[in-house]
Amino acid sequence: MFRESIIxxxxxxxxxxxxxxxTILGIVIGVAAIIALITIVQxxxxxxxxxxxxxxxxxxxxxxSGTPLKSGLxxxxxxxxxxxxxxxxxxxxxxxxxxxxxxxxxxxNINIQGRNDIYFNKFADRIRSxxxxxxxxxENKNNVCVISSDFxxxxxxxxxxxxxxxxxxxxxxxxxxVLGNDDNVVSVTTMMSxxxxxxxxxxxxxxxxxxxxxxVSLELYTREDANKEIVTQTVKxxxxxxxxxxxxxxxxxxxxxxxxxxxxxxxxxxGMLVGxxxxxxxxxxxxxxxxxxxxVTERTTEIGLRKALGxxxxxxxxxxxxxxxxxxxxGGFVGIVIGGxxxxxxxxxxxxxxxxxxxxxxxGFGFSAAVGIIFGxxxxxxxSKLNPIDALRSV
Amino acid sequence: MKKEILVMKDIVKVYHMGDEEQQILKHINxxxxxxxxxxxxxxxxxxxxxxxxxxxxLDVQTSGDYLLSGQNVSELNExxxxxxxxxxxxxxxxxxxxxxxxxxxxxxxLPLIYSKVPPRKRxxxxxxxxxxxxxxxxxxxxxxxxxxxxxxxxAIGRAIVTQPTILLADEPTGALDxxxxxxxxxxxKDLHKEGRTIIMITHDEEIAKNAxxxxxxxxxxxxxxxxxxx
Numbered sequence: 001m002f003r004e005s006i007i008x009x010x011x012x013x014x015x016x017x018x019x020x021x022x023t024i025l026g027i028v029i030g031v032a033a034i035i036a037l038i039t040i041v042q043x044x045x046x047x048x049x050x051x052x053x054x055x056x057x058x059x060x061x062x063x064x065s066g067t068p069l070k071s072g073l074x075x076x077x078x079x080x081x082x083x084x085x086x087x088x089x090x091x092x093x094x095x096x097x098x099x100x101x102x103x104x105x106x107x108x109n110i111n112i113q114g115r116n117d118i119y120f121n122k123f124a125d126r127i128r129s130x131x132x133x134x135x136x137x138x139e140n141k142n143n144v145c146v147i148s149s150d151f152x153x154x155x156x157x158x159x160x161x162x163x164x165x166x167x168x169x170x171x172x173x174x175x176x177x178v179l180g181n182d183d184n185v186v187s188v189t190t191m192m193s194x195x196x197x198x199x200x201x202x203x204x205x206x207x208x209x210x211x212x213x214x215x216v217s218l219e220l221y222t223r224e225d226a227n228k229e230i231v232t233q234t235v236k237x238x239x240x241x242x243x244x245x246x247x248x249x250x251x252x253x254x255x256x257x258x259x260x261x262x263x264x265x266x267x268x269x270x271g272m273l274v275g276x277x278x279x280x281x282x283x284x285x286x287x288x289x290x291x292x293x294x295x296v297t298e299r300t301t302e303i304g305l306r307k308a309l310g311x312x313x314x315x316x317x318x319x320x321x322x323x324x325x326x327x328x329x330x331g332g333f334v335g336i337v338i339g340g341x342x343x344x345x346x347x348x349x350x351x352x353x354x355x356x357x358x359x360x361x362x363x364g365f366g367f368s369a370a371v372g373i374i375f376g377x378x379x380x381x382x383x384s385k386l387n388p389i390d391a392l393r394s395v
Numbered sequence: 396m397k398k399e400i401l402v403m404k405d406i407v408k409v410y411h412m413g414d415e416e417q418q419i420l421k422h423i424n425x426x427x428x429x430x431x432x433x434x435x436x437x438x439x440x441x442x443x444x445x446x447x448x449x450x451x452x453l454d455v456q457t458s459g460d461y462l463l464s465g466q467n468v469s470e471l472n473e474x475x476x477x478x479x480x481x482x483x484x485x486x487x488x489x490x491x492x493x494x495x496x497x498x499x500x501x502x503x504x505l506p507l508i509y510s511k512v513p514p515r516k517r518x519x520x521x522x523x524x525x526x527x528x529x530x531x532x533x534x535x536x537x538x539x540x541x542x543x544x545x546x547x548x549x550a551i552g553r554a555i556v557t558q559p560t561i562l563l564a565d566e567p568t569g570a571l572d573x574x575x576x577x578x579x580x581x582x583x584k585d586l587h588k589e590g591r592t593i594i595m596i597t598h599d600e601e602i603a604k605n606a607x608x609x610x611x612x613x614x615x616x617x618x619x620x621x622x623x624x625x
Binding site: 015 | 448451454473474477478480481482484486488492494496497505506508509510511514553557
C-alpha cells in the first residue's frame with residue numbers, strides 16, 4: 001500500500017514535471033536559504049570564536065587603577081595572585097610611549113609594551129621570525145625587544161630586523177624577534193586599549209624606565225579545567241585585600257563570560273535568520289497545498305474508481321498525503337543540495353571553513369516534511385471524503 | 396437449488412433537487428441467483444445508474460432492504476462498504492476507467508492492492524487473468540497503447556481478478572464498435588459459463604439479449620421479466 005502510493009506519487013510528479021518543479025520551488029528556496037544561512041553564519045561564528053578562543057579563553061583581565069594611596073599591584077599582590085589555585089600564569093601589560101632611534105632617524109611617540117615570558121609562551125605562534133622574550137630576559141632585564149612586522153618594514157624596508165640594534169629612550173636594544181602580520185590576531189588587552197603594539201620589551205625594563213613600581217594592567221591565565229567561578233572569587237578576594245575594599249579600585253573582566261555573552265548573541269542572530277528564512281517555507285507550503293487541491297479536482301474520476309475498486313477512505317487520504325510529503329521532501333532535498341552548494345561557494349569566497357552541520361540538514365528535511373504534512377492534510381482529507389458516485393459521474 | 400446472492404426488497408431511492416423531491420426508484424423488488432446473467436434494460440433517465448450504484452454499494456437506498464450474500468448493506472459503514480466493493484463486486488464501466496499512468500498489469504493489480512494481497516502473489520494473479528482475457532502479450536502496455544476493445548478486456552480482467560460474487564457491468568460495449576462489442580460480449584458469456592454471476596446494465600435491446608434474463612426499468616419501476624434462450 002505504502003510502496004504503491006510512493007510509486008504512484010513519483011509517476012504523477014514525473015508526469016507533471018513543470019508543475020511539480022514550480023510547486024516545489026518555494027520549498028527549495030526556503031530550505032536552501034535555511035541551510036545556506038545556518039552554514040555561512042555558523043562558519044563566521046566559528047571563525048570569530050576561534051580567534052577569541054585563541055586569545056581570550058581562560059583569561060582574566062585586571063585593570064587595577066587602585067586607590068590614591070596605592071596605584072596598581074605590587075610584587076606582594078602579584079605573588080598572591082600567582083599562588084591562586086587554577087591560575088597558570090600572569091602576564092603584566094605595561095605600556096609607555098617613547099622615542100626610537102635608528103640609523104640617525106628619530107621615530108617619535110612609539111608605543112612600547114612591557115611583556116613577560118608567560119605571555120610569549122601563550123602566544124608563541126605570534127612570532128614570525130626570531131624568538132619571543134624569555135624568562136632570563138625578564139629576570140636579567142636584558143635589553144632585548146620584539147617588534148611588529150609593520151614597524152620592521154618602517155625601520156628596515158625589505159630587510160630582516162632580527163639581531164639589529166635600535167635605541168629605545170637612549171638605551172640600545174637588540175631585536176630578537178618579529179611578530180607575524182596577522183590582522184586577526186590581536187591581543188585582548190591591546191584590543192581594549194586600542195593601542196598599536198609596535199615594540200615589546202621585558203616588562204621590568206619598561207617599569208625601570210618609567211619609574212613605575214606597581215602594575216596596573218595584567219592578564220591572568222587560568223587552567224582549562226579550573227572552576228572559573230571559584231578562581232574569579234579568589235582573585236576578587238586578593239584584589240579586595242590589596243586595595244582595602246575600596247570601591248572602584250579595580251576592574252575584573254572575565255573573558256569566558258564575555259565569550260558566553262557573545263555566543264548567546266550569535267545563536268540568537270542565527271535563530272532569527274532561520275526564522276526569517278522559514279517564512280518562505282510557509283509560502284512554499286501554500287504552493288504545495290494549491291497544487292494538491294488542483295490535483296484532487298483533476299483526479300476526481302481516479303479517486304471514484306479507486307473507491308469503487310474497494311479503496312478505504314484512509315488509503316485515499318494516505319496516497320494524497322504521501323504525494324504532498326513526497327513533493328515537499330523532494331523540494332527539501334534539492335534545497336539542501338543547493339543550500340550546501342551556496343554555502344560552499346560563499347565559504348570559499350569569504351575565506352572561512354565550511355561548517356555544514358548535520359543538524360542543519362536534518363532541520364531542512366524536518367521542515368520540508370512538516371510542511372508536506374501540514375499543507376497536504378487538507379487536500380488529502382478532501383480527496384478521501386469524495387463521494388464515489390459523484391466522482392465517477394464526472395467523466 | 397441455486398443460492399440467492401442478491402435480494403432487493405421494496406427499494407426506494409429519493410433524490411432531493413433543491414426543494415423538489417424526486418423518486419428515482421419506486422419500490423423495486425429484484426433477485427439474482429448464483430451464476431445468473433441478467434440484463435437491466437432501460438432508457439436514459441429510467442434510474443439504471445441509481446440501480447447500479449445501489450447494487451454496487453456505491454450508494455445507499457432511501458428505504459427498503461438490500462441483501463448481498465446475506466449481508467444487509469444498509470447497515471454497513473463506509474469502511475465495510477469499501478471492503479464489500481472490493482470483495483463482492485467487480486465493476487466494468489462504459490469508459491473502461493483505466494488509470495492512464497499504470498500499465499495493463501498494474502491496472503489489474505489495483506483492486507488486489509486494496510485487498511492487501513502481497514506484491515508477488517498480486518502480479519501472478521494479474522498475469523493469469525490477463526492471459527485469460529487474451530492480453531498475455533500486452534501486459535506492459537499502457538492504456539493509450541491499447542485499442543478500445545483491449546482496454547475493456549483489461550477492465551474486465553481488473554473486475555474479475557478479486558473473484559467477486561457479482562460482475563457488475565455498466566454499458567460495457569457503449570464505447571466500442573459493433574465487432575469489438577461482440578467480442579466483449581463473448582467474453583462475458585465465457586465468464587458466465589465458468590460460473591460467474593453477471594449483472595449488465597444497458598439501454599441496448601440487442602446487447603441485453605446476450606443475457607439469460609432481461610428486466611426492464613422504466614421511470615423507476617422494474618416491470619417485466621423476459622427469459623431469453625441463452
